[in-house]
Structure formats: structure tokens, C-alpha cells
Amino acid sequence: MTYPKLSYILGVGGRDIIFKALSKKQFDKIYNIGYIRSMFNKTRKAQMSKIRMNTELRNKLFNKIKNVFENEDTQEREAYLQAREYVDEQYKSASELAKEVVERSYPVDDVATLRTFKKKYGQPCDVVAKDKCFYFAHNEDVDDEGDTKETKSHFDFGLFGNLNGSEYDSEEGRKFAVAYYREELKAKDCNPDIYAQQSDNKDNPHKTKHVDACMKALGYGGSYTSREDENNGMAKTFNAPYYLDVIGTSYCRSRAIACTKNEYEQFETWRIAKGNLVTKHQTWIDTIQKQCDQLKIGLKAYRYLSEGIELATELGIQVDEAELIRTNSTGLTIYNPSNLASMIKGMKNKHQSREAKILARKKYEESIN
Numbered sequence: 001m002t003y004p005k006l007s008y009i010l011g012v013g014g015r016d017i018i019f020k021a022l023s024k025k026q027f028d029k030i031y032n033i034g035y036i037r038s039m040f041n042k043t044r045k046a047q048m049s050k051i052r053m054n055t056e057l058r059n060k061l062f063n064k065i066k067n068v069f070e071n072e073d074t075q076e077r078e079a080y081l082q083a084r085e086y087v088d089e090q091y092k093s094a095s096e097l098a099k100e101v102v103e104r105s106y107p108v109d110d111v112a113t114l115r116t117f118k119k120k121y122g123q124p125c126d127v128v129a130k131d132k133c134f135y136f137a138h139n140e141d142v143d144d145e146g147d148t149k150e151t152k153s154h155f156d157f158g159l160f161g162n163l164n165g166s167e168y169d170s171e172e173g174r175k176f177a178v179a180y181y182r183e184e185l186k187a188k189d190c191n192p193d194i195y196a197q198q199s200d201n202k203d204n205p206h207k208t209k210h211v212d213a214c215m216k217a218l219g220y221g222g223s224y225t226s227r228e229d230e231n232n233g234m235a236k237t238f239n240a241p242y243y244l245d246v247i248g249t250s251y252c253r254s255r256a257i258a259c260t261k262n263e264y265e266q267f268e269t270w271r272i273a274k275g276n277l278v279t280k281h282q283t284w285i286d287t288i289q290k291q292c293d294q295l296k297i298g299l300k301a302y303r304y305l306s307e308g309i310e311l312a313t314e315l316g317i318q319v320d321e322a323e324l325i326r327t328n329s330t331g332l333t334i335y336n337p338s339n340l341a342s343m344i345k346g347m348k349n350k351h352q353s354r355e356a357k358i359l360a361r362k363k364y365e366e367s368i369n
Contacts, residue, residue: 052304065311069291080277084277094267132158135167138150138263158235177220193281217234
């Protein structure tokens with residue numbers, strides 16, 4: 001007969017011991033791959049129960065479980081993804097509208113003529129430049145006395161553009177940037193959730209370190225700039241499609257561009273969509289943060305690796321404990337793994353069918369009767 005490769009299960013030494021201790025007939029009769037695998041798993045589990053937790057093992061378990069939390073199909077994550085898709089839709093429609101409005105004030109033929117004059121007369125006729133932010137204004141509103149009044153605001157199509165109508169850079173614009181490019185920043189080993197995680201904290205070295213890393217990865221130029229884009233990389237690529245030709249001074253506040261009230265409201269809808277992405281990102285990360293806070297407490301309390309593995313299993317997460325041990329350099333349990341898993345599961349707002357809700361209610365009523 002052809003013997004299965006016991007070395008995969010018992011190691012070369014264990015396989016050789018069995019071959020030497022048994023005759024071929026005895027081996028054929030006794031040997032059972034399923035039984036040996038079962039005994040090996042029991043032995044490994046017994047060994048696991050003796051492995052003490054340390055900081056490295058806790059961190060590895062924490063990161064593996066957190067990664068699952070971040071990729072779960074929850075209502076908050078879905079809302080964030082939908083908000084980002086809506087931003088793309090709004091950017092497309094708002095930028096097309098901006099081009100129409102700007103070219104209405106600065107006709108393409110006039111821009112071409114002025115550029116011809118610049119070539120002929122030089123610096124005195126250098127009055128055309130490209131810009132990605134604009135003051136749009138309309139006069140269709142009235143004040144308390146019934147007189148018409150001007151309604152205007154600053155709209156910046158750049159990645160770091162302000163979300164409240166100011167012409168200056170702000171933290172809100174940077175929050176939008178990290179929320180929009182979250183996956184790209186994660187791929188660069190940055191923490192795009194740092195603003196959300198530190199929302200209740202003042203500036204501190206930990207926050208500054210991760211924010212600076214994100215800004216560098218995005219290509220942030222370090223200062224607000226309107227016409228001459230100092231950004232590079234992702235930021236420069238993002239901004240490029242939104243530059244339009246304008247005529248006038250270098251300060252956009254001095255050249256409010258006329259639009260209708262309806263057009264103005266469409267620009268506001270686009271800007272609100274950007275702010276909504278920041279809000280949805282914050283809400284999603286808050287739910288993950290709450291779960292991770294409980295996870296940290298539990299893992300810190302566990303004395304043995306087996307308790308951490310049990311927790312992961314209770315959460316429906318498969319963890320390769322052999323990998324944890326192989327790559328590792330080197331009590332009393334306050335949180336029972338089963339209870340902690342139930343607590344964390346209860347924090348998730350997963351999609352649930354009507355039938356599942358009815359079944360859960362029945363189980364609850366049976367448990368209290």
C-alpha cells in the first residue's frame with residue numbers, strides 16, 4: 001500500500017517512530033489518518049493552553065480581529081461606501097456645471113484673445129490663469145425689508161478644499177481627503193482613520209505623526225494654494241480635472257462669478273455631500289473603535305493564547321495559531337471569551353432579515369421564561 005505522508009501531521013521524527021514500532025501488518029490495521037489527525041489536534045490544543053500571552057501575541061491577535069471588523073458588511077460601512085459613491089456623482093455634475101457657469105462669465109474666445117495679447121505684449125496682458133476654486137453668487141434672495149441681497153460662497157473643487165465656504169485650508173478638508181482615499185492610504189501603511197479615532201482628543205504627538213504620514217502619502221503641499229498647485233501625487237491627480245480658465249486678479253474673493261439660485265444650490269448639494277462622507281466615515285469608525293476598546297480589555301486580561309484563540313473562534317474568525325507562534329519572537333480571566341464575543345457581536349448593526357429577527361426574539365423570550 002502507499003502510506004500517506006505522516007510527516008505533514010507528526011513530523012519526520014514522529015513518523016519514523018511509528019514505522020519502527022509497528023510491523024507493516026500492525027500498521028495497516030491500526031493506522032487511521034483521521035484518528036491520528038484528531039490526536040494531533042488535541043495535543044496541539046493542549047500545548048496551546050500552556051502558551052502564555054505576551055504583548056506581541058496580543059497585538060497580532062488584535063490586528064487580525066480588527067481587520068475583520070473593518071471589512072464586515074455592516075450598515076455603517078455600507079453608508080460610508082454609498083456616501084463616497086455619491087461624492088463621485090456630485091463631483092461630476094458640479095464640475096460640469098462650474099465649467100458652464102465660469103465660461104459664461106469668461107468666454108472661451110475672450111480667454112484665447114487675452115492669451116494672444118500676452119504672447120504679443122508680455123506681462124502687462126498676463127491676466128488669464130487656471131483655478132479650481134470660485135466664489136459663486138446670485139441675487140435672487142431678499143432681506144427682511146424686501147430688498148434683494150447677494151448670496152455668495154467659496155467653492156473649492158480641490159481634494160483639501162474647505163467644507164464650510166471659507167477660502168482657506170482647514171482640517172475638515174483634510175478629513176475629507178483621508179476618508180475619500182482610505183483604501184489607498186491603508187495600502188501605504190498609513191492610518192486614514194486617525195481623525196475619526198482622535199475626534200475627542202486635542203492635537204497630540206500620536207495624532208500629528210499619523211496625520212503627517214497621511215498628508216505626505218496624499219501629496220499635500222503643506223499650505224493652501226489656489227492657482228499654482230503645490231500638491232503632488234494623489235492630490236495633484238485628483239485636482240487636475242477641475243481647473244478652469246479665469247480672467248482677473250489672483251484672489252478669487254475679488255471676482256464673484258454670477259450664477260442662478262438653482263445653480264448655487266446645486267453647488268451647495270455637492271459640498272454637503274463631501275461633508276456627509278466625513279460624517280459617515282466618523283460614524284463607521286466609531287462603531288469599530290467601540291468594539292476594539294472592548295477587545296483590548298479582554299486580550300489584556302487573558303493569560304493564555306488559547307483564550308484569545310477561543311475569543312476569535314466565538315467571533316467567527318479563523319486564526320492560524322501556529323502562524324502566531326511560529327513568527328513570535330519569544331491567570332485569571334476577567335472577560336470570558338464567549339461573553340466578550342457576544343458583547344462585541346451585539347455592537348454590530350449587520351443586515352438582518354425579518355425571519356432572523358423573529359427567530360432572535362423567540363429565543364430571547366424562551367430564555368427569560
